[in-house]
Amino acid sequence: MKTATKRCRKHDESKMVSRNKNGCFTLLPDDLIMDILQKLPSDILRYKTRFVCKQWFNIITNIILLDHASLILETNGGPFGCQKVRLMDLQEDNEGLKMKDQYINIDTPYNKGTIKAWCNEYLLMTHLYNGCLYVFNLITKVASYLPSCTLPCGRHFAGKSGLGLSYDGFKGVYKVVHVSMGPPIQCEILIFNDNLSFNGCVRWKKIDGPCYTGQRKFYWDDPVSVQGRYFHWDVHSCKYLVSMDTVKERFRQTRLPGLKYFSTNNQYCFVEMCGFLTILFKDSPEIINVWMLKDFQKTKWKKLHSIAITSSVRSSIYPGNSLPVPITSVKSGRYLIFRKPVCDSGLYSYDLKDKVMKRLDIVIAPMERCVVQTAATSFS
Template sequence: MYKWGGNKNVGLLTSVKKKALFKKEEDEKKQQLVPYLHKDLVSSILIRLPLESLQHSRFVCKPWFNIVSSPLFIDDHLGRSESVLIFLRPYSRGSLYHSPMTPLIPEKPNVFSVEANLHSKSSASIFGLETLNRQTKFCMQFVEFQEGKSTIRPYNLSCIGRVRAACNGLILLDNKLKKGGLIVMNPVTRKLDALPVGTLCAAHKESYGFALNNVTGDYKVVHLFQDEIGYVSCEILNARTRSWRGTNGPAFGLFGWFGYRSISAIGALHWVPHVDRNDYLVSMEVEDDKFHTVPLPETARTKDGIIEMGGHLCFVTHKGLNIEIWSLESLSGCKWIKRYSISEGVTSDMVPLCSQRISGDVIFRRRDQSIHVFDVKSQVVRKIEMDKEFTPVFDECLVPHVNSLVSW
């Protein structure tokens, strides 16, 4: 019996050795079939993936996660990303803002709730969350433009506050958990942070700017607000200090209010202070927080606007039956150059929305909600084939944006 057991053990050991040898041979064959890929080549492949696929790919393995999370990859991805328009639509359980032009959409399960996620990280009371649950909830979506067509895509997240500003893929949202507060978040990565409450002011008497200081690499939030007698003050929050500080606002006294959202370009934030018959811009340099007035090349009217285009600040204005696009490359000297004069396909109700970051094409919106694009290569205006779902609930929430992996 003893001898038989010994033979059995020897047989098992031999079997294990054979299996190990077989596995080693198989692994060597696989290595021959699938050669080693250098991380630069992997990075070059990953950066060309659609955004949703890229988000999933980062969790395939640790080396891929490190590549996708690296600052170099994030900057490269940002530079390759095209402009989109981010907007809000109400969910189907009812809305004070509902109208036939803004059809309700059903609320899907497993949607990321901005306020619920923020509530879980804060000390806000449960009664505050119950109050929020009774408010109108919005679905955040974006529309992208490719080859003359538009496509609506969801972020699969909900929010209650409005979008106030955007920069490099980050957005500013109203924080409904704290009156006057803000949330900064990336809707792609869903990373978010609550900002300290600043000066409380009525929404129609304030404006926010959001920009990157290219010298320090820090993001800044600029809050302009109007006091009781009509003067404009300014406070600024830096991402590094995370606190508001007052600064000298526009030293132009009682000059009315801001008819347009701020635009970040040429190292500054820019506002159009009047919606009609305006001859200048108000600009604040991001590096030193100094305000300037910048004369416009033509008097601005209600359908005119400013956009960022190819790194420059551009003024888009209706001139007779044409639309002219003027470019400003620097605040030094404030010299405007006429880049385009568009005559064909132009209507008097075309409002500029944004310029595409990669192609340079300019997107316009008409009174009937149709979208038109000015192709800078062919210099032709054409109507875009629109997705029927493109019905933002607020015009002011139609914000130029870029989907990125950038963090606050």
């Protein structure tokens, strides 16, 4: 009896220690935790508090930050100029969109670089001079070079290769995906953990690319990342889109929706909306149709909206009958953020509910690049 009693006491004590270690927040319901966390500044929520535990990650990502969108605006001043990087948050409220921007310091031993992708708290960057890849943690401010690629990439310039950064929530690791346009199309993947520890044993792993991507006549862009997992490359002048599930590490080809026939005059752009790939088709000078890929595995597209471009909007941001370039969407799915196809000093929002296009009250430089954050939908 005494032995059994001692075991029960030790078990109860271990439970109390575990409960104290995890904190009193584990005893609170999600709605009460949400009310407490909402009192914190948005940057603290996004880059620090969100990664405390799985429960906080899901509350902040799926509930509190539901009406947010985040952009990094980057200006490279060249070899003798200074790199300027600022973070812009867009938040939806009853009065529309509110904007907040701040300059952030990316001071690394690797000198200036160009941001290629942004997933969770990590930036994937290329060295401005030698084209080497490295990753930078926005929370810890730690950077690390990646091992050299094995595929031809033309120093990772646009058109020569596609680069992306994803998060595998099942294994809790990040994956750098590098695609060389070939021909033939080739792919390699590099995996790293949160500690950014690389050694001589780390190597890029080659993945079989798609066999056929149509008659590609122009170039590839960096992929549109969805849910921090699915990559989509626009293969120009083709009725197919090249996609990849970075968790399963498999390619597939997806036929574009709404095309009775394909020609080089088709104008379309891709953007992530509400955690899904969305494509905007210009059917006429006045109409842009919006389609969403609701099921990646079964390739099911759903037609959502038709955006009417009025004469006033067309004259201001729609020059030469070109398609406005979508940058991102607020996570509620109500607002799409556009940039003018030519050099311009502003961003525009389109309200899918009220069908109104407005210029945002923020000034951007003509050569300022927009890098959109992709957040993983789960945390392990």
